[in-house]
Amino acid sequence: MxxxxxxxxxxxxxxxxxxxxxxxxxxxxxxxxxxxxxxxxxxxxxxxxxxxxxxxxxxxxxxxAGERERFTLRLRPVGTAFQRSVWDQLVKIPFGEIDSYGRIAQRLGLAAGSARAVGAANGRNPISIVVPCHRVVSSAGDLTGYAGGLHRKEALLALERPRSTLPRQMELLDLGGV
Missing domain, CATH: 3.30.160 (Double Stranded RNA Binding Domain)
Structure with a gap:
């Protein structure tokens, strides 16, 4: 049902x-x-x-309200096998941290230049916030590709790290040219 x-x-x-x-x-x-x-x-x-x-x-x-960092809901996202593999990576990004499309592509063993494919799958995430697609930024630290609007992505990141700024968050990434 x-x-x-x-x-x-x-x-x-x-x-x-x-x-x-x-x-x-x-x-x-x-x-x-x-x-x-x-x-x-x-x-x-x-x-x-x-x-x-x-x-x-x-x-x-x-x-x-700032009282929950982890969701404990049973999830059933509908998508392709590739999309689900990307979404599985998203739930591994800890609260208050960010990752890049390129690093996710690397972890999935994809060829160089696959960051856009990861970005497309990220954008099709049907369970926003709970599956934290807002925690993914470009390798340059740009807030790109949020289906809910970049103003919401920025607000969600600020909610999770209220005392820091995106440039500080970028220090969490070891981009290595990705």
Missing amino acids: KYCTLIPGPLGEILLRAEDDALTGVFFVGQKYFPSADASAHCYPIADAPRVLREAQQQLDEYF
């Missing part, structure tokens, strides 16, 4: 989607790649939504 609900968030309204007992989507309303209406999904007000959606809202609320 597929479910959905809309919840408020400090960066705009968020659509949550689930299938059975797993979260399948977290989307800022109106973002790039926003899903079209799914006639088979049962949409609920959050108070009446299935448990997985209520838990997702609670954990997102805690995240935005």
